Amino acid sequence: MTDQGNAPGLVLKNATVLDYFPVALDATAAPRVATTDLRVQGERIVARGDDLAPEPGDEVRDLSGVTILPGNINAHSHLYATLAAGMPGPARAPENFTDILTQIWWPLDRALDAEAVSMSALTGAWDAVRCGTTLLFDHHASLSCVLGSLDLVEEGLDKVGLRGCLCFEVTDRGGKGQRDVTVQENERYLQKMADAPAGEVPRFRGLVGAHASFTLEERTLELLEGLCSRYGVGLHAHLAEGATDREVSRDRGWADPLERLASAGLLRPGSVFAHGVDLSPLDMATIEERRCWLVHCGRSNMNNGVGRAPVDRFPERCAVGTDGLDDNLWGELRTTFFRGNEGGRGPLSHADAARFWLGNFRLAREVFGEPFGSLDAGAPADFLVLDRFQKTPLNTDNWLGHLLFDFHPWDIQEVFVGGRRVYRNGDAAPVDGATVRATAARLWEAMGRES
Ligand SMILES: [Zn+2]
Structure with missing residues (x-):
């Protein structure tokens, strides 16, 4: 101190x-x-x-x-999605989760250049602070702007005065060369964190990021495990966000997603998995036993139509995250509670809802070593x-x-x-709106989605 x-x-x-x-x-x-x-x-x-x-x-x-x-703390965010608000949809309306990924989010993360990454992070952080969110576990992707991109996300959060735990989504969907550079970006940022002088209270931390089991080859899982072991940190990935994860595994002749991650040594204590919609009671027990975190993203699950996560069966180490929607964590907690009451399985007790909320702080305490x-x-x-x-x-x-x-x-x-006041109601935004809108319009145009 x-x-x-x-x-x-x-x-x-x-x-x-x-x-x-x-x-x-x-x-x-x-x-x-x-x-x-x-x-x-x-x-x-x-x-x-x-x-x-x-x-x-x-x-x-x-x-x-x-x-x-x-x-408030957000256990799973995607600041890179900030400038998608109001973006014209694809020519053919997405019919399922795979369409949503291939027609919206993957074209977006390929179109993001350095300026768009910076502007997304800055304006997303500004949205977050106005919702009372002070620390974000962000899961970043920008496949045409990989190396150095986590520094741009960090700068956006830093300009607004927030804390972040950052990682880059490693994926094989762009081939081996792109896979390697996404692994490298995680390693670069983790090394930067390791080399950073010990401050009073850490502003930033890193995890090893990965998209989801269904876009990761076996060799990539090994590389991810190597990074986690070398830096002593957990994995931050999507898991069982609907049935796609398991269905693709079966088509590829792989084991089920959780089993693959377990075999690769990636169910490490402190790993953070988002969604958990399509998990069996046995899977939940495995996550519990391995001391991993499972983050409920209720509003995103509903928006993407991936199904209702069994919130009443989530493990002890559970939390809530926005998955790229606005950073209103009170809204996210409400959705978790309401989903628990819906459909005849609930109601989720107040004690269970409290466990989700308090989990966000327990997760941050664990990763940052500070009593948030x-x-x-x-x-x-x-x-x-x-x-x-x-x-x-x-x-x-x-x-x-x-x-x-x-x-x-x-x-x-x-x-x-x-200890620093980073926001007062009525403060001006940290960037001019016309500048942000021009960046968003350019991003949409690069995706062929002119407004
Ligand atoms: Zn996500």
């Missing part, structure tokens, strides 16, 4: 503070709501308690009646300040009900990351 010396701090008086965990990294979740004071200095909360006395030079703010809570989700002394000062209008009582017993039915992005007045 660096010495903050006598740098002036910020004292927040009489705030209604919701946090989810004690500060100890190995602590189990213990969500609570309390009216108290916080003192922020440097990148962390340095004191919490009633009637905190400010130090000389501190800024003091009275937040009576104002709710403060930890910044806590607003106690010693925690990174990553938090949201809501407006003064709180229409129903908020307390330790009903915090989840507020996440499910109450809080909205428009309640967010300020966002702090590492």
